[in-house]
Amino acid sequence: MSLEQVTYDLDEVEGLSDEELYQRLYESWWVSNGKLEVWGKIQNGRDFVDRKNPTRLFEIKSLQTGLEAEYPINARFPMSKGIFVSFKSVEELFDIEDGSFVSCELTLAPREEREKHENPFECNVKVSSVRRLVKLPKYTANDIIIGDENIFLDNAVYDLHYQNVRSKIDSEESALRERLEREVSSLNGQISLHQNQLKQTQDELSQKNNVLSETIEKFYKLEGEHSEWQQKIALQKKMEEAMSKKIERLQAYVESKARFLKSFEFLDDEYFDSFVGSCSGSERKGEIISFSQALDSSYADAVSYIQTHLKERDVLYPRYIIENYLTLIRTNDLIILAGDSGSGKTNLVQSFAKAIGGVSKIIPVKPNWTSSEDLLGYYNPLEKKYLATPFLEALNEAKQNPNIPYFICLDEMNLARVEYYFADFLSKLEERNEQPTIQLYSDDEAAHVLAELKGVVSIISNAQEKFSKNGIVDFVALMQDEEINAEIKRAFGFSDKDSLIKYHGDIRRMLAGVLGTPSSITIPANVRIIGAINIDETTHYLSPKILDRAHVMKFRSPLLTDWDAIFDEIDSYGLDDVTLPLVFDIAELGERAPYPKFERSNDFCEFFTTLNREVFDLLGVEFGMRTIRQGLNYVNLFSDVNDNKSLAINNFILHKVLPKFTFDGDKQVGDYSKAELVSRVFLPRLESLLDNQAEIAAEFSCTKSVERLVKTAESNDGVVNYWA
Known part of the structure; x- marks a missing residue:
């Protein structure tokens, strides 16, 4: 129905009688039966006595046309603000609920009210005509009409809102499905972890059984049975319960033989307990916060929690360092913390370990270390025993506690030449398909x-x-x-x-x-190796072999730190209770796995391949395939704590590229000197790729570091040296 409402100016209707005003309303609202019949929503006022909020009728529409009813004049109080109903309570008068839809007849308000409001057409509800609507009027616009007991909908409106509700339900179902998938994935991860722990426990038990089998006459027969049991574990997982009973019998047998050896004082209590006691290793005690349960396995939230936790213990590090360090821990690569004495290197190792319920072991390096024996110990054929070092003892302790992360830090790592005493161990760390094993003696x-x-x-x-x-x-x-x-x-x-x-x-x-000390030891999955180095006249530079296999985090004096910025970061998290350590499963701290594959079409691979050809090779900086694959691994893991890929590449350059910059900058290579190649080719490439350098603090920016390198070389006879 398409009807136009007739409107009047105030001077046109002033002085008209009520009958004439009614006639104007009939004409404006297209009324043919001589009654101003309408319908709408009736609502109670909050204060009827002083009439600030009287009971009113809202959303008013004509019963005859279905059109919204409006006064045919520009009034101060239009109908959209409601029409006065002269009673206190909807429920009291009509026995219907507040907010119900009703039909009624309108009459002109008293003349003094119309004059007061400067609206000759102002109407009130005729109380005796009020009736509750039980069905839609004949003419209804496409609106949603909601009552507390009934809902009236036009078909088109119903379809529209049905689709909206259906879409919302589908969206919620999708979100719920994704959440369930994440929870299932987390549970699968926990199951996998427990299976690995069970396998490790079985392997350890097998090793102890093999040792005793060679010491006891009847153990040869038992060795065959034990081998058969291991095959059944690998081939028939459904028989784990039966296998468990066999292991219990085996433990009883081992215990009886161990008691025999102890009774004749061949075994001390310590070794006896290791055979008859639990093989599961100690568990973390006290109250903890679970990374997977409390933080839903969010590494970004973990960084916020750890940084806040450290601040509560008066240990302050910017978020950047916590993000970077946690990511490097998850790579399972060697981490080297470089900086002046007192810059917070070993403190980071110790405080971070406590923050996640782990253990830190600080092993001082001696200047006279020249071989792997200084690191791992050696076998004394005269005493027929292995002389272990604190480093090896830390590995053995970690092996006894497989559920607790261990951070073993070689303090002042470069007091001796790292490639002399650490090279063999570093080669073992390159194994990515499984946990590497070290042969200690024959x-x-x-x-x-x-x-x-x-x-x-x-x-x-x-x-x-x-x-x-x-x-x-x-x-x-x-x-x-x-x-x-x-x-x-x-x-x-x-x-x-x-x-x-x-x-x-x-x-x-x-x-x-x-x-x-068994003849060989497998590096436990819960161990991370970290080196802390100072660069001064008493120390040795790190060789290319070491730099190629390690990530270098450089620290500066904490006195130069912007403490207010750190407090602002922590305050923005809004965390309150951060007193308990945040505990990760060992797998959540990174599993040893092959690095991502090198793909020429990958932007990261393409960028560094080009840099290697046009810059690094000319500078004499070693940069190989493994370094790029390490970078891919780091960038992938860093995305869990920060989705800024440009920042991840910035960090990779600081870790793996700039520490290798030690050369004569005045030496000519093609059209440039090496220093000019850095400032005119390398630096512009970085600035074009990394568009967020202005957002990064100068101490953590790779472009600022390159600028400092070039500037320092100018005052150092042209020698470019990252460590200077």
Whole structure:
């Protein structure tokens, strides 16, 4: 229905009688039956006494035309603000609810009200005509009409809102599905972690069983059974319950043999407990915050939590350093923290470890270290035992606690030449398909010790019945029995001058050496190796081999730090309770896996391949395929804490490229000197690629670092040296 409403100016209708005004309203609203019948929503006023908020009728439409009713004059109080209803309560008068839709008839308001409001057409609701709507009027616009008991909808409106609701439901279902998928993925990760822990526990138990199998006469048969059990574990996972029972019997057997060795003082309590005790390693104690449960595995939120947690312990680091360090931890690569003494390198290792419920081990490097023996220890053939170092002891401790992250820091790493004592170990760290294993000494040495012990046990076992009859149940009683003492010496081929006690002590030391330090050790998955270096006249520069395999984080004096900026960062997180450590599963701190593949079409690979050809090679800076793949791995992991890819590339250049810049800048290469190649080719390339350098603090910006390199070279006889 298309009807136009007639409107009047005030001077046109002033002085008209009520009958004439009614006639004008009929004509304006297209009324044909002589009644101003309308419908709309009736609502209670909040204060009827002083009439500030009287009961009114809103959303008024004509019953005859369905059009919105408006006064045919420009009034101060249009109908959209409601029409006065002269009673206090909708419920009290009509027994209907506030906000209901009703039909009614309108009458002209008292003349004094119309004059007061300068609206000759002002109407009030005729109270006796009010009726609640139970169905839509004949003429209805395409509006949604909602009552507390009924909902009236036009079909087109219904379809429209149905689609909107349907779309919202679909969106919520999709979000719920994604959340469920994330939770399933997290659960699968936990299951995988537990399976790995179970396998590691089984492997450790197998190793202990193998050691004892070589010391006890009947263990050869048990070794075959144990091998069969391992095959069943690998091929028939459904038989884990049956296998568990077999392992319990095996543990009982091992315990009985261990008790035999302990009773004759071949085993100390420490080693006895390691055989009969739990193999699962210690768990973290006390209250903790779970990374996966409390933070929904968000590494960005983890950075916020850790930074705030450290601040509460008066340890202040900018967010950039926490983001960078956490990402490097997850790469499973060697991390080198470089800076002046007191710049916060070892403090970062220690405080970060505490913040995540881990353990830090600070191993001081000595200037006289020249080989891997200084790092890992060596086997003493005279004492028939391995002399371990604090570094190896830290690895063994980490192995005993596989669920706790260990951060082993070689402090002042470059006091000795790193390539002398660390090269072999560094080569092992390059293994990415599995946890690398280090051979400490020959397996034959351990075999010789165990073979000799086997003979001793055999002699004592053969005489066991006689010992029992005489009440001899330990080594002291055996030594006090002259007859048995003589028999043992005869069996061993000893003379009267030989000391059985001394021989017993030798066997104890040899067995302790074999059990305490096995011939090989696998680097535990919960270990991260970190180096801390100072650069001064007392230290050595890092060789290209070391730099090629490590990530370098450079620190400056904390006195130059913008403390207010750090507090502003932390305040923006809005975190309150950060007293508990934030605990990660070991897999959540990064799993050792092959680096991403090098693909020529990848922008990152293409950019650094071009730089290598046009800059690095000319400068004599070694930059290979592995470095690019390490960069791909770092950039991928960094995206979990910060989605700024430009910042990730900035960090990679600081870690892997600039530390290799040590050369004579005056040397000519083509049309430029090396220093000019850096300032005129390399620097512009970085500035064009990294568009966010203005947002990065100068100390963390690779372009600012390159500018400082060039400027320092000018005052240093043209020598470009990142470490100067």
